[in-house]
Amino acid sequence: MLPENNMLPMHNNEAKKILCPMDLEYQKLYACLNDRVLYREEFVSLKMCPTCGLSWFKMKIDGNSGDKDKDGPPALVMWYLPMIRRLK
Numbered sequence: 001m002l003p004e005n006n007m008l009p010m011h012n013n014e015a016k017k018i019l020c021p022m023d024l025e026y027q028k029l030y031a032c033l034n035d036r037v038l039y040r041e042e043f044v045s046l047k048m049c050p051t052c053g054l055s056w057f058k059m060k061i062d063g064n065s066g067d068k069d070k071d072g073p074p075a076l077v078m079w080y081l082p083m084i085r086r087l088k
Helices: 012-019
Strands: 027-030 077-080
Touching: none
Parallel strands: none
Antiparallel strands: 027 077
């Protein structure tokens, strides 16, 4: 995937150590586990995917998504790196 001698960071903390000193911004976007919906704009208030019906919160070990009133950590987080700052 990458040219020789190039390595992707193994952990999020390593990636942050690269991005923060260069003052490059990033946005965390929450997504459906099946990559069908990004939970932003009109979908930000939803608790389940409108296409496949999966919850966008991590499932607990016993298979439950937890209490209906409580929000847990998101199941899938995507990092969006805007291009404009990088081109400047």
